[in-house]
Amino acid sequence: MKDETKFSVKDLNLFYGNFQALKNINMELYKGQITAFIGPSGCGKSTFLKTINRMNDLVEGVKITGNITMDGVDIYKDMDAITLRTRVGMVFQQPNPFPMSIYDNVAYGPRIHGVRKKSVLDEIVEKSLKQAAIWEEVKDKLKKSALAVSGGQQQRICIARTLAIEPEVILMDEPTSALDPISTLKIEDLATELKKDYTIIIVTHNMQQAGRISDKTAFFLTGEVIEYGDTEQIFNNPRDKKTEDYITGRFG
């Protein structure tokens, strides 16, 4: 599989007020692959993920230097956040469907971007729920509240909601940490399926998960990228001692 660059990150630094959360990040993220960010709590992996779809813009007092480009275009200087977020979707740690029906949840994205026709929305909802591997389970209760299903199903509905806006990239911030093992596996299978059509970047504190599904892995520690490369190499042949210590469980 040839590495085709989707994102290019250069000299990225991020400050929460006086505290520096990200230090000199330089890396390329590749199209059509699953890239995993691993590292102990507080190492900056989630913060970095949120710079990719500019969700950090919503936080008071955040300062960013350096740049990130997607397909060659600077996402901070040459693109507006709204457009960026229709191309880069995000799935969060806690399943958080809106307090509406399953249909309205999935249709929310298309609706706010102007899609009004019911037939078109019906099509998008069905397609997204199928892609999220949950169509069969909910197709008869689309009008029921999305809060009335299990956590694992809610998370897949949230994934469908993200897929409905037809992004190119899907960011996942510890998407299975609040779920049971069976739902976790279902979502891991889902991610593996989706990488055929999407670029996926997943933050996880579960190393085994990273090992199972990702093509590339980046190891973060106190805001820096310690090591980044093919998952196989990171897990079987880490170059940095700190990486090896983390992988073997000496700290975490």
Place this chain on the structure above:
Amino acid sequence: MRAKARRWEFTMIKNSNTKLKDGIAGGLIYLSATITVAILIVIIGFVLYKGLPGINLKFLTRMWDDVTTVVDVNRNNVTGNNTEAGYVESLGISIALEDEAVVIKSIDNDSPVKDAVNVKKVPYALKKGDVIGKAGSTNFKNITLEEAKLALNEGTGPIKMKVTRPGGGIVPMLVSTIYIIGLTLIIAAPIGICAAIYLNEYAKPGKTLNIIRFAIQNLAGIPSIIYGLFGMLVFVQGFKMSYSILAGSFTLSIMLLPTIISTTEETLKEVPRTYRESSMGLGATKLQTISKIIIPSALPGILVAIILSIGRIVGESAALIWTAGTIAQIPKTLVGSEAAAATLTTKMYWLIKETADLEQASSIAVVLIVLVIALNILSKFITRRFLKKRTS
């Protein structure tokens, strides 16, 4: 052996002391609760005792003042087959003597009194309960039923009658209260809700925000009579609205803004942050997120804020006495002389101050208490129902 027995004795003494203290404390608590409930019962009981006798259909459906009108009625010569003592054929009505007054007791469906017109040729249909003071040239004072019938049937064609519609009812106050509630909410709700949205969603934390919050909190604590004074100076006199429902509504709006803002803000805070994040993550603008996710989620809380406001409007007296006046009439305009309107509360004030009719004041009090209780029940019902909906 001995030490053990002593330790056991200690525990016994400790227990009986503690038990005594517990007993006294418990007794005091029960006593306080009983006194509180007793006071509530006494207050409501007293008001009910004085006011309940005065509450009847007339009280609830009539205007306040007696209204005397001169009307023209086209009599017809259709003879009804009603042989009752008080039946007047030419008018199709039944009359009777009550307290030396001639009262209309019933009106036929096809009675011409329904088409009566006043001196300005405006229709003024007569109603059951109206008192006839004069018919033609006959004064009905100290008249017998027979003489009254004769006077009414005398001659043919139209007859001029002086009719008094008795008052003593609270309809004008009820209608005025509804007008004032509507006006106040139309003014205060949009401003309050938007202000709350600004404070919770847009404002950056800092000194300015703290000052604004401090100001709102203090506004909420200002005694309502000061709002009355302010309203009188600024709206009634300054803007020359004179005693009017608009002056009253503006004053109440200002008074209620802090409550609406605070309650709405509390509701907005309860909307989980993750909803906002997910919405923004899908590429929604802040405005879309607010209008499609946050406000709908906050709607039950906003509704409760509105109902609480209605409760306060219904119960407000000091601010309205000096801005909307105490004249019992249904206001016809927003400002000016025809816009003064007493509410239930301000009329009570007037009754206590100007007349000695504490019974009537108590009757109004009973109506007020019923209204307030009804509003409380309504707000609890809505809260519970929406709480269920959210979690289902």
